[in-house]
Amino acid sequence: MMSETGTRTHECLREADSLEFGRELGARLRAGDLVLLAGPLGAGKTVLVKGIAAGMGVTGPVTSPTFVIARVHRPGGDDGTTLVHVDAYRLTALDELDDLDLDTDLTDAAVVVEWGEGVAERLGDEYLVVRLHRRDDDVREITLEPHGTSWAERIVS
Template sequence: MSAADVRVELPDADATREYGRALAGVLRAGDLVLLSGSLGAGKTTFTQGIGAGLGVRGRVASPTFIIARVHPPLAAGPALVHVDAYRLGSLDEVEALDLDTSLEESVTVVEWGEGLLESLAQDRLEVSIERPHGGLDAGAGENLDPDELDAAAGTRTVRIRAVGTRWAGVALPVVG
């Protein structure tokens, strides 16, 4: 892991939100954040923290069915463009969203953007969120851990890879 890469363990959803809020402290207009992780890992929870840290209007929720949602700032600062690329299958569909027109004036956070949207910006943060779901596949009720079923519980491992010169010398938060 280079100096521009960070790995943190976050004990629950609240800590994940707080870490997103801390990360918002180093984000500025033009920044692209690509989130990856399995369903239920905490991508939207993390984005809620970024939204809170940026001080944007509106409830940050998964934009799964509308693909992209813009949250304007409540005061000075950039808007948050929150995108769910899960249903996007090609660069043509990405281009139809016209994200590059708002990229320079907003912080753009894309869930499921890995392998599809890196071309939007040379400088970006690639964030991977892992949350073990071991008990969910067990099948037998007595083997299910209640923390695994509770969306707010469970440790998340967040790895951030800073790509590009924008991030040279920027200290990413290291604790949740």
Template sequence: MILKTADDTRDFGSRLAGVLRAGDLLVLSGPLGAGKTALAQGIGRGLRVLGDVTSPTFVIARVHRPDRAAGGTVPMVHVDAYRLGNVTDPRAQVDDLDLDASVEDSVTLVEWGEGMVEQLADAYLEVRIDRRDDDSRVIDLVGHRGDWSERVTALSEATAERG
């Protein structure tokens, strides 16, 4: 999928939120400036969470509670694993962050988490983002186990219908 602007990336994130549910793990990969945080902002908007979604680089993780008044139902945990490095037990490392939302009860997005956090859930969605020279983004969604294949297909069909 090709998205022309950062706003298009946020809009796609909002649509992606429509197929997400508690317990979902998304591993966002791509070079610096590819649009991982813009995608997370869109997902947060689609999940109707409280607070501004910004890069958690320096705090490592942020928990965004659902905005119940706006119809939000599930928290979003946004993690930036860039500074975590390679660890023997990523689950323990994430648990050490002392987040007040569990992976099972929230939608968890992990930037820079490839190779470190995939075992946090039985199934996960890998979101590969690349930024082209013209500032457009190419996004590939790769489901690993579970029903991700069906959900990605439903999202692709809904996106194609929008034009």
């Protein structure tokens, strides 16, 4: 469902639905993309990233980078885009984000930041906020909020 503000909301009844939604989003990502994931613990951020990685052709396991802060996942083929998966939950200051040098990664990779809202927006003028909400009936609602014309055009379909 698309709103007048350009947001799009999707319901995921099962984990498999979240993975598929992530695959579809991942298939659209390219080098230079910045995606910020927002939602409480247990909302399904890492599950969504697993789907995004699959859509990007990433091989190997995708796990939460909570303790290492960032993981780099390479695509299985020569023509794919690298995924940099960041967990900003433990970052306590903006300069810690700067220490990760993510603006450099943005030239060569798609960067997905869990807990990134309020911290990582300054990495680019164009970014996508993905809000995850777990309802009482265990259904996940995923809302895409585009920031910049590139994202507004890409999430319409």
